[in-house]
Amino acid sequence: MTPESAETVALKALAFIAADSDELERLLARTGLTPETLRSQAGDPALLGGVLDFLLEQDDRLLAFCQDAGLAPEETTRARSRLPGGAGEMVLP
Template identity: 50%
Template sequence: MTKRVHNPREVAEIVAIQALSFIASDGEKLGRFLAETGIGPETLRASASDPHFLTGVLDFVLRDDATVGAFSESSGHHPTTIAAARMALGDSPPERETP
């Protein structure tokens, strides 16, 4: 039997870790993410336990509509769930770039 998680922060962390896995599965996205965060591939796994890092993961996903849509489709999470996860992790999200 699977343990259900009800704590919003825990759920948000799970969504963020899923988002990290999504980013890591695409070499181009991963390269951009690593360049933006300044971390190296060797520290990626250790960084995944840092709540501030997880916030950055969701910020990266939410910055671009195409990335949000692709992650939403891949994970089964509605885009509003992804945004809610970001809010649950705290701090205010950066403004999105609009073309």
């Protein structure tokens, strides 16, 4: 998977999370980001890695995203490994 493909998966994950106000609140609380910062930095690869970290923290959340996006969970994990901080720690700008 290319870094560009990984970013596309992460942007889909961000849209999926943003569509659920409860999940979005959890993401913002977990990262300390404001909605404005999230919007303005949505294309930052490090932030996108953090979005995938959040998604991968819960199997239910991951599986719901994968079903919605038509992806296998392994593809999401592979995408995470191609973005900054892919060793497993959440990295945000």
